[in-house]
Amino acid sequence: MHDGRIMPVRLTAIILLLLAVGAAVAIYAAWERGHETTPIHPGPATGPSSLEARSAIRIGLVPERDVFAMHRSYQGLLKYLSQRLGHPVGVATLNSYEAVLADFREMQIEGAFLGSLVALLAMDRDGAQVLVKPEQPDGCSTYRGVIFVREDSPAQSVDDVRGRSIAMLKATYAGSLFPISEMAKRGMLQGAPEGRIVWMGTHDEVIATVMSGRAEVGAVKDLRLAAFEKANPDKRVRRLATSKPVPNNALVLRKDVAERWGKQIAEALLNMDSDPAGREALAAIGAKRFVACQPEEYEPIYEIAESLGAAWEQVGVGEARPSRSNNKASR
């Protein structure tokens, strides 16, 4: 009697076990099928960089080095900002500094990380507001314009630039305003052009052009030149002139956007370094933290603009030169 009860239980257990094995096989087969029918070619990802997201806050970037690397490096920062604001933040990479000013006017972008000259022009002409600037791990948050040659060049000073080809960058403080100012001081821009100006797209291209010998002189921001020297210790350059410091890559917002989002964006960026995710995003763009930036920091540009006189047209950013009174009025 006792055995008679146990055996059906065992029999049932065995049958259940076999059924379980069968079910497992069936599930495995179904899983394999499902696994195999998983789409292999997902469509192209549309990240926060897509300009199609019209509701996003679009921050403009102008490449000063490798376009693709710069685009990638800012993705973390914009993602972090999106999370902190609870609002999508996208990127708009532009092909020139003039394009940034055009986008500002046409309200295609809400803000941009800009070099000092274009930042000042945006503030001066469109009432944009500068918020913050990145500070590098060495504590530096400014840059200077540098006129340089290869170490093997006979040029020893800016006076020796006369008659030589010079690689420059349009609409930038370091790449055009400062070298034009230095050449104008020496009368090199009067009359027929002496030598040839080669307009490049990025600071790194200017350096590459000089180092390859396609141009003899170059004008770039010192941070990019220092980065080049660090990466290429065997390649030496000679600095012929250095400008006064101006804010590096400050974030400038359109006036209406600054009124709506300025406080939140500034708060989020200024506190980034207290957050691990924020520090990671900062490291990606080579910064330690963001610090506040004031319009007064652009004073050297006003000085040069006022001293340039007719040579201002050579800078290639329109006839209207920046004025301190415009900037104060916009504030």
Add this chain to the structure above:
Amino acid sequence: MMLRRKLIWVLGSLVGLLLATAIGAIWMLQGVLRELHHLDTQAWVIIEEANNLGTTISMVEIELYELEFGQQRHLDRLIELVESMQGEVEKVSASYVSHLPENEPMLQRIRTAVPVFAEHVGALGTAQDPQWAAQHRRDARDAAVGLRRDILTLSRNVGRHGEAEQRALTDRFRWLVLGLTVVFLIVINISIVALLRMAGMVLRPVEKLVEATRQLGKEHFDYRVELDQKDEFDELANAYNSLAAQLQANEQRKLEMLGQVALTLNHELNNAAAIIELQLQLAGRQSGHNPALDKCVTQIRDSLARMTRTVDLLKQVRRIVLADYVSGAKMLDLEKSASPDEVKDQPTELTMTTDAGTPGRKGL
């Protein structure tokens, strides 16, 4: 207990065999599906990716033209396309087909040319100097032409390889289906044999026990069931054999007792019958030829003969066959009990019924 074990063993083996066959079949079919998937991801997808790569290069060129003619100033689309192109190259590189000896040189050239193309595209995107831009455009175009040529050749090679793999897979699948058909036929036959064996494990002993029961009904107590199964049926057969042996012994004892009774009666009645016979002979001689007396003597002699025959039958009893005597009482049916064959093939209950045709022979 043992029978259950045997049944479970046979059933379990059968289910196990079926399950193993099913798992094996599924595994092999999955293998074919994996091969198909492999073919899809490693050959056709690579062709698709290669085509995508060519398309992406064209789209990059369109973007560059738009930038050049001022129709576009945003580089995001261009960046997305170049990154997509790099991703497509990675996908193409991930496939072993691309690393086959005939494809490896093309792949290496593509991997080398894509960064060069991207570098020139990046420079073109931001170039301000016409001479500088023209140089980058030439370099980018040269890189694009080389890329297209290598992509096309790679795509063709991969296509040929894929077709060869597909043919091999089709052949393999055909043989697999044939093999599985044969295996399943064998398994079905094994299942039938196993089920028949399982049925035999129950039906054979049951048939023997039913036959034994029939023999018992016919009072063939010497019938024995022979089983060699070492299970519950074996135990049942042993029980039956013990019962039959016990019944046989009881029957034997009853017959022996009846024989002894018959001998006693024979002895006693023979003496009495001899004396009566002598007395009848004496009475006949003394009476002369008196018809009435002769008739009485004859009747007495008949009765004596009947008694003697009854005793003889009693001595010859081989089994006990009862018949109704009066209501609620039974008596021995001497004729049937002494007969060697008469009741052998009749059902048990017949031996217990009243012999209505011989009302005068109701017991000793």
